[in-house]
Amino acid sequence: MADRKLNNAARRKEFEAEALPHMDALYRTALRLAKNQSDAEDLVQEAFAKAYRFWDKFELGSNCRAWLFKIMTNIFINEYRSKARSPLQANIDDIDDNYLYGQLASGGQTENPEQTLFSKLFDDDVKKAIENLPDDFRLVAVLSFLEGFSYQEIAEIADLQLGTVKSRLHRGRKLLQRQLFDYAVKNGYIKEKAK
Amino acid sequence: MNCQDALELLYDIIDKEASEIDAKEVQEHLVSCRDCFKIYQLETNVQEFIAERIRGDGPSPQLDSLKDKIILRLDNIDNEVSPGQPPRSFGLIAKMLVAAACLVILIGAASIATDYYREYVYYTPLASAHHAVHDRTWDQPTFELSPSYLGLDFSNLGLEQGFVLINSSKEQICGVEMGHFVFRNSELTVSVFAALSGEYSIPEDCIDTQLSLDGKTFFNHQSNDCWLLFHEVGNAVIIAASTKADFDLSPFAPVEKVVLTDLSLP
Numbered sequence: 001m002a003d004r005k006l007n008n009a010a011r012r013k014e015f016e017a018e019a020l021p022h023m024d025a026l027y028r029t030a031l032r033l034a035k036n037q038s039d040a041e042d043l044v045q046e047a048f049a050k051a052y053r054f055w056d057k058f059e060l061g062s063n064c065r066a067w068l069f070k071i072m073t074n075i076f077i078n079e080y081r082s083k084a085r086s087p088l089q090a091n092i093d094d095i096d097d098n099y100l101y102g103q104l105a106s107g108g109q110t111e112n113p114e115q116t117l118f119s120k121l122f123d124d125d126v127k128k129a130i131e132n133l134p135d136d137f138r139l140v141a142v143l144s145f146l147e148g149f150s151y152q153e154i155a156e157i158a159d160l161q162l163g164t165v166k167s168r169l170h171r172g173r174k175l176l177q178r179q180l181f182d183y184a185v186k187n188g189y190i191k192e193k194a195k
Numbered sequence: 196m197n198c199q200d201a202l203e204l205l206y207d208i209i210d211k212e213a214s215e216i217d218a219k220e221v222q223e224h225l226v227s228c229r230d231c232f233k234i235y236q237l238e239t240n241v242q243e244f245i246a247e248r249i250r251g252d253g254p255s256p257q258l259d260s261l262k263d264k265i266i267l268r269l270d271n272i273d274n275e276v277s278p279g280q281p282p283r284s285f286g287l288i289a290k291m292l293v294a295a296a297c298l299v300i301l302i303g304a305a306s307i308a309t310d311y312y313r314e315y316v317y318y319t320p321l322a323s324a325h326h327a328v329h330d331r332t333w334d335q336p337t338f339e340l341s342p343s344y345l346g347l348d349f350s351n352l353g354l355e356q357g358f359v360l361i362n363s364s365k366e367q368i369c370g371v372e373m374g375h376f377v378f379r380n381s382e383l384t385v386s387v388f389a390a391l392s393g394e395y396s397i398p399e400d401c402i403d404t405q406l407s408l409d410g411k412t413f414f415n416h417q418s419n420d421c422w423l424l425f426h427e428v429g430n431a432v433i434i435a436a437s438t439k440a441d442f443d444l445s446p447f448a449p450v451e452k453v454v455l456t457d458l459s460l461p
């Protein structure tokens with residue numbers, strides 16, 4: 001598809017109508033990705049600047065939100081993602097599937113044992129657990145949990161295979177559940193299951 | 196449906212990705228299986244809890260000032276001499292794309308792909324190599340590379356499998372000049388990029404599998420149904436991709452510096 005060759009005024013008008021309304025969502029995700037306000041603001045600004053430069057190539061009527069997330073994700077991967085591997089990554093495969101269920105539901109005495117855990121955890125505990133995820137897992141988790149993108153959309157946004165999206169989400173979930181449980185035990189909210 | 200089948204579909208169901216048939220069968224299983232029902236219930240609650248808590252900031256007071264900053268950036272871009280032009284390092288890729296006469300849009304009906312995506316996505320060597328083997332036809336080959344390029348002999352690569360060098364050109368990727376060598380045999384195409392290692396380093400996301408050959412470390416990275424190989428030899432970084440998902444690319448990984456021969460093959 002050829003450039004649409006818009007003049008400045010027309011480009012600006014379209015961009016402000018189509019792209020800018022997604023700023024809140026981009027910023028919300030950027031905060032979870034970059035982990036601090038100033039990097040998150042930079043990330044969103046870079047994404048909009050890049051999107052604006054390429055706006056003539058954007059196909060009006062296609063999914064603008066996903067297009068913007070793809071641009072931001074690309075910048076995040078190339079410029080913000082930390083080079084170090086997360087220490088959490090080492091022991092993912094040791095974590096059982098349905099980890100919280102295994103830890104909480106053993107006695108079967110209460111109907112929803114997880115409710116006790118939830119009622120004790122603060123928003124910040126959950127955000128910290130998300131932020132502790134290795135960057136690659138955090139990216140797919142945030143796109144899924146926070147933005148509700150489908151597996152296929154995430155695959156396109158992050159340039160991953162569908163299977164990779166699913167496995168990263170699955171492993172991200174395990175790490176999240178493990179962290180939330182450990183956090184609750186450490187703070188005495190719940191008792192660890194007797195081995 | 197048994198318990199194992201039901202639990203395998205757990206996250207597909209929670210993420211609303213399961214087919215209607217699967218969802219119905221799971222539903223039927225959960226009615227009769229208390230254990231699976233409890234797992235589904237807990238996992239669904241955990242998912243809702245996490246999603247709700249990470250969404251929970253409410254509108255941020257920073258958003259107004261962020262919007263002002265963005266508007267300022269847009270003003271600055273409008274005031275540039277040639278607005279709408281891609282940054283310089285994208286230029287050659289754009290040409291590559293025009294040269295590839297028919298671009299196959301790989302992504303389906305719900306596609307969010309545009310030409311922009313192609314241009315944007317293919318600005319890394321990894322993605323360009325993938326693009327080169329999947330989308331480009333190479334019916335007008337060039338052999339423009341100086342034989343001394345990086346001091347490596349590329350013409351012998353893959354010989355035992357009948358590969359012939361069908362194109363060698365210089366391409367600008369990420370603002371770095373790279374040699375691009377394309378090989379083909381009766382079955383498939385292999386694309387090899389080479390750059391000075393100081394200019395381009397192996398990206399962090401190539402850690403999916405790591406293997407060693409002759410004491411060198413390789414990173415095999417699966418992306419979009421093609422295997423990519425990265426490694427460093429001498430002063431070069433080599434990136435190779437093939438059209439076949441499980442094709443062993445190690446013949447395209449020169450392990451030592453060798454004397455160059457003429458690259459302008461028949």
Ligand SMILES: [Zn+2]
Pocket residue numbers: 197198199201224228229230231232
């Ligand atoms: Zn069951």
